[in-house]
Amino acid sequence: PPFPETEQLKKLGDCISKDSYPDGNITWYRNGKVLQPLEGVVVLIFKKQMDPVTQLYTMTSSLEYKATKADIQMPFTCSVTYYGPSGQKTVQSEQAIFGIYYPTEQVTIQVLPSKTAIKEGDNITLKCLGNGNPPPEEFLFYLPGQPEGIRSSNTYALTDVRRNATGDYKCSLIDKKA
Structure with missing residues (x-):
């Protein structure tokens, strides 16, 4: 079933x-x-x-x-x-x-690779995780200075980061910020 x-x-x-x-x-x-x-x-x-x-x-x-x-x-x-x-x-x-389905109640964001300091020129990946089953496959990533979220799978790559990329990064399920 x-x-x-x-x-x-x-x-x-x-x-x-x-x-x-x-x-x-x-x-x-x-x-x-x-x-x-x-x-x-x-x-x-x-x-x-x-x-x-x-x-x-x-x-x-x-x-x-x-x-x-x-x-x-x-x-x-x-x-x-x-x-x-x-x-x-x-x-x-x-x-x-039985496998049990339940909705995601909490979303977390990770920076990969995990390191204490990110410097100019680094390549990083943002990864969003939801605690539902099955886990969500799509998220919105919110970047500093951009009011609209970017729809993506659970990862978003930032290449050759610069100083102006400093700020708060967020991800959410398709309709609410986390």
């Missing part, structure tokens, strides 16, 4: 148990802890079908989940528990870790 975005309820996946008898219960887990339904955050949709010929059950539990940054690298699993004549049996799924 596509990567879920933070703060949006999205389908994460299906847990499917095929050809079982008797039917059973499906439970979802986040980092080993049972996920309970919670309106707008955890929605579990359960579907059960019986094959009219074999009398075996197929059960599907769909998980809709509102991801947060805390879910990055968090394992999700599900299990099916059956109650038969010989007692209870539980089968665990393999774990799934």
Whole structure:
């Protein structure tokens, strides 16, 4: 499935148990802890079908989940528990870790190569970084004395710098200065 975005309820996946008898219960887990339904955050949709010929059950539990940054690298699993004549049996799924999308909240600028002093004639590169996932691919670079930003990837090269290049350099996501 596509990567879920933070703060949006999205389908994460299906847990499917095929050809079982008797039917059973499906439970979802986040980092080993049972996920309970919670309106707008955890929605579990359960579907059960019986094959009219074999009398075996197929059960599907769909998980809709509102991801947060805390879910990055968090394992999700599900299990099916059956109650038969010989007692209870539980089968665990393999774990799934989902990539989580979230917007950039902070932009930083770096000067490369990193050195304490820049002198006339140096070539430097300004690099902008955003902390979102995926990271932004395009920024606006603001140079001293130029009110309009220059649209570029995450780097901007300055060659043969001169004294008049002194000033504040900024970069931003396409619409706000950082």
